[in-house]
Amino acid sequence: AQKVTQAQTEISVVEKEDVTLDCVYETRDTTYYLFWYKQPPSGELVFLIRRNSFDEQNEISGRYSWNFQKSTSSFNFTITASQVVDSAVYFCALSEALGRIRKLVFGTGTRLLVSP
């Protein structure tokens, strides 16, 4: 069965520090998608990135970057020069095939606290 593990329950950093959130996944599918979502204190889930299993290129978007390594089944997320507004719970998710249908399997989330 598909599974997503986010071993870090909570991380605390000081503003401007770099921080990496780990995500390890398990799947028997050869085609799958990986996602990161952010849940700020206000509660909504904000989409950050989608990655398919055939694209192992790292991606950078401003202060955010993602490192996808199929060999270690990991899809880690790095925030460079963290800011207080980055404080949130971050979820990694895996899309699971049910025939033609895919549902999201979420990790338990990592709470990031950025202090000034």
Place this chain on the structure above:
Amino acid sequence: DSGVTQTPKHLITATGQRVTLRCSPRSGDLSVYWYQQSLDQGLQFLIQYYNGEERAKGNILERFSAQQFPDLHSELNLSSLELGDSALYFCASSAGQGSTDTQYFGPGTRLTVL
């Protein structure tokens, strides 16, 4: 703002009652998904509808039901409520049936059962 709307934002009710949560997907999206987020279970997929038809079922209790209407909005009905049903309920939408699509989430409905 994801474009997915959910009402109400908060709901407080008593055990044994029935409530209806409403979701409007992003313009043009045909799929609607329901998720439950609780402290002990995390984020759990409940059910998916595509263009009015049920497409996939997850950990949805028999006391819960959902439907998607011709205008594509969806409702999640929760009945015989128990204390353990207190949670944040999210609706998400995607353009297609989900095989390659990103799911965009609404702001959630926080249900408190007293």
